[in-house]
Amino acid sequence: MNTLKKTALGLAFAAALPAIAATDGTLGNPSTGDIAITLTIDDLVQISRLNDITFGAYAGSGNLTATEAFCVYRNGTGLYQVTLTGDSDGLGGPGTDFFVTSGANVLPYTVDYDDGSGALAVTSATPVTTRQGHQTLPDCGVADNTSLTVTLLEADLQAAVAGAYAGTLTLVVAPE
Amino acid sequence: MKNATLKVAAVAVLCASAGAMAANNPTAAGLNSVGDLNISITKGELVRVSQLADILFPPMATMAADTTLTTDICVFSTTGGYNVTVTSPNANVNQLRLAAGGNFLPYSMSLDDYAAPQTLPHGIQRTGFTGADPVNDLCSGGTNATLSATILSADFNAVPAGAYADTVTMTFNPE
Numbered sequence: 001m002n003t004l005k006k007t008a009l010g011l012a013f014a015a016a017l018p019a020i021a022a023t024d025g026t027l028g029n030p031s032t033g034d035i036a037i038t039l040t041i042d043d044l045v046q047i048s049r050l051n052d053i054t055f056g057a058y059a060g061s062g063n064l065t066a067t068e069a070f071c072v073y074r075n076g077t078g079l080y081q082v083t084l085t086g087d088s089d090g091l092g093g094p095g096t097d098f099f100v101t102s103g104a105n106v107l108p109y110t111v112d113y114d115d116g117s118g119a120l121a122v123t124s125a126t127p128v129t130t131r132q133g134h135q136t137l138p139d140c141g142v143a144d145n146t147s148l149t150v151t152l153l154e155a156d157l158q159a160a161v162a163g164a165y166a167g168t169l170t171l172v173v174a175p176e
Numbered sequence: 177m178k179n180a181t182l183k184v185a186a187v188a189v190l191c192a193s194a195g196a197m198a199a200n201n202p203t204a205a206g207l208n209s210v211g212d213l214n215i216s217i218t219k220g221e222l223v224r225v226s227q228l229a230d231i232l233f234p235p236m237a238t239m240a241a242d243t244t245l246t247t248d249i250c251v252f253s254t255t256g257g258y259n260v261t262v263t264s265p266n267a268n269v270n271q272l273r274l275a276a277g278g279n280f281l282p283y284s285m286s287l288d289d290y291a292a293p294q295t296l297p298h299g300i301q302r303t304g305f306t307g308a309d310p311v312n313d314l315c316s317g318g319t320n321a322t323l324s325a326t327i328l329s330a331d332f333n334a335v336p337a338g339a340y341a342d343t344v345t346m347t348f349n350p351e
Contacts, residue, residue: 038339
């Protein structure tokens with residue numbers, strides 16, 4: 001069994017407001033006073049409805065591909081960037097961290113990310129920028145708006161040592 | 177023996193005079209000398225708004241439902257009635273707006289005099305408010321009207337993150 005687990009993180013920040021004080025009117029005709037009305041809207045993102053990908057037993061031929069649909073919410077403009085990282089094989093540098101492992105044995109996989117505008121191939125630890133999330137509903141309402149596709153190639157699968165492989169794919173979403 | 181009678185009083189005049197009048201002085205000396213003077217006072221129509229407080233919405237990322245915050249105020253009017261005009265530098269035509277740089281978040285205001293609440297669009301005088309304190313210009317420490325600010329959740333959720341603010345000037349006139 002090959003199992004891929006996903007974790008997700010979101011980031012938020014807010015700006016400070018200047019100090020303002022209400023001013024009462026004086027006795028007269030007319031009387032004029034001022035009040036300030038203030039509000040801070042925080043930047044927020046949220047990933048939801050992620051599920052593990054379980055490929056099950058490899059039949060011996062062909063690629064293995066699975067697509068996981070989920071929700072990404074981003075208030076305001078809806079624009080965000082996402083960075084995906086997986087388990088490392090311990091050998092390479094940045095961009096070589098999409099592996100499932102079984103002890104010391106590793107199996108590489110690829111990830112494509114689709115916010116609804118088309119699938120993009122993802123490089124590990126490299127942000128995928130200017131993605132569009134749901135702008136008003138943190139749970140995207142009824143339907144998911146994003147998907148990722150994980151693929152293990154036949155050549156890698158056939159060459160791999162038998163065993164139960166597993167890994168964690170982490171998604172970090174940040175507002176743009 | 178000579179007797180003289182003079183009536184005198186000291187009074188503060190608040191506003192414009194009530195018309196031309198003159199004291200009368202006797203034209204000649206006599207056993208009694210009597211003059212008279214008029215005492216006049218004009219109470220002008222005056223108004224005062226006090227106990228104003230800023231309306232501070234708590235920071236939030238999403239707004240699940242339309243949100244209204246209120247603040248109680250004191251309105252003094254010698255007539256008991258008044259009108260109100262609200263103005264803001266960020267308004268668009270009659271629509272009040274909070275601003276964060278080049279981004280704007282619409283909102284609305286209303287005033288409840290506990291008789292007939294009215295909305296307060298930018299630049300439009302709302303008349304017919306009643307219930308002002310006609311005696312004490314600070315309402316003896318109490319309040320007699322409620323000011324409200326409302327943001328619709330649809331408007332809130334559609335604008336970018338940021339620190340939004342507006343300064344509203346409220347002008348009260350007695351009626």
